Amino acid sequence: MKRKKLKLKKQAYYIFAGIVGIFVAIILGVNFYNDLKYKESNEAKLITIGYTLEQAKKIEEKLTKEEVEKILNMEKNDNILSLIEEKYFLMKNLDNYLEYMKKESEKSLTEIIAIVNTHANNKWYSKTFETNIDLKEQMLVNKFYALNENYNPENLKTLSLQYAYGEPGTNKLIDYAYDKYMDLWEAANEAGYYLMVNSSYRDYESQKQTYEYCKAAKGERKADEIAAHVGHSEHQTGLVVDMTSKNAPEDFKFKESEEYKWLKENAHKYGFIERYPEGKTFITGYSPESWHWRYVGIDAATVIYNENITYDEYYAYYIEK
Ligand SMILES: [Zn+2]
Structure with missing residues (x-):
């Protein structure tokens, strides 16, 4: 037992x-x-190439998995951390941001991003992309995006002499922009202003003449600042008005007018934006043009108004991506 x-x-x-x-x-x-x-995780790999745990977490928070994998194939660079914090950061432009930062170290990150996103780190007109006209009121025409000579909007509507200067029938807009311009005009009129259009749709041929005229009168450099190369003028879209006031005295400066102040606060409600604002020449390539307003649609115009960006920046970030 x-x-x-x-x-x-x-x-x-x-x-x-x-x-x-x-x-x-x-x-x-x-x-x-x-x-x-864990050793196979992106966090651990980021730490292996030199980032701190905190930085690795930030990178993973801001970027997609594929984007983080691209970072893993690059050398450790603290500038990446600052760049990904920027609102308009685009991963596809990362290499260009870093390269441009080396050359332009005195520029702010926000400027670097705006410039690279809009191709403005290149010489004006040094490369040309074809404007995507299928985007209609969101098409981009600038010093890098151009319309070809075959673009001829069919649905143009004529502004009568009540709204425009010049010979009868010379001022036209694409119908949907025309309708919104009428809404804008009415609202301005109710506020006590009488807007007049100086110039609107210009065809390929007349833009060619305008540029040649400026070049002959002021030289190529000045001409490039004030007039567009053929195909590169927004006036060719049929979505643009150059404005003035009916009651303008001879020494009238639109920029200093009440009409301009009113437009700045209200035009976006009708889908129009100031296309070449003050302080943005480094992005647009144009000296400020207080009179030049472009129809982009109410949604886009509202974003542009709220975020205080140019159409070039909007297009890069929200449309082209
Ligand atoms: Zn203009």
């Missing part, structure tokens, strides 16, 4: 030891597996 009891005790001990052993093995195994898994 005594021996049997002893045997049973021994057996129980072995079973107990066996169970403990299995548990230990499981715990060790899980730890080992987790370790291995």
Whole structure:
């Protein structure tokens, strides 16, 4: 009896030891597996190439998995951390931002991003993309995006002499922009202002003449500042008005007028934006033109108004991406 009891005790001990052993093995195994898994995570890999834990977390928070993988293929660079914090950061432009930052170290990050996003780190007109006319009121025409000579809007509507200067029938807008311009005009009129259009749709040929005229009169550099190369004029879209006031005295400066102040606060409600604002020449390539207003649609105009950006920046970030 005594021996049997002893045997049973021994057996129980072995079973107990066996169970403990299995548990230990499981715990060790899980730890080992987790370790291995963490080493394969992007966070661990970011730390391996030199980022701190905090920086690695920031990178993973701001970027998609694919974007983080691109960062992993690059050398550690603290500028990346600052760039990804910027609102209009675009991953596809990262290499260009970093390169441009090296050359233009005195510029702010916001400027760097705006310039690279809009191609303005290149010489004006040094490269040309074709304007996507299917985007209609959101098409981009600037010093890098151009319309070709075949673009001829069919749905132009004529502004009568009540609204425009010049020979009858010379001022036209695309119908949907025309309708919104009428809404804008009415609202301005109710506020006590009488807007007049000086210039609107200009075809390919007349833009060519305008530029050639400026170039002959003022030289190429000045001409490039004030007039567009053929195909590069927004007036060719049929979505643009150059405005003045009906009651303008001879020394009238639109920029200093009440009409301009009113437009700045209200035009976006009708889908129009000031296309070449003050302080943005480094992006638009144009000296400020307080009279030049472009129809882009109410949604886009509202974003542009609220965020105080140019159409070039809007297009890069919200449309082209
Ligand atoms: Zn204009």
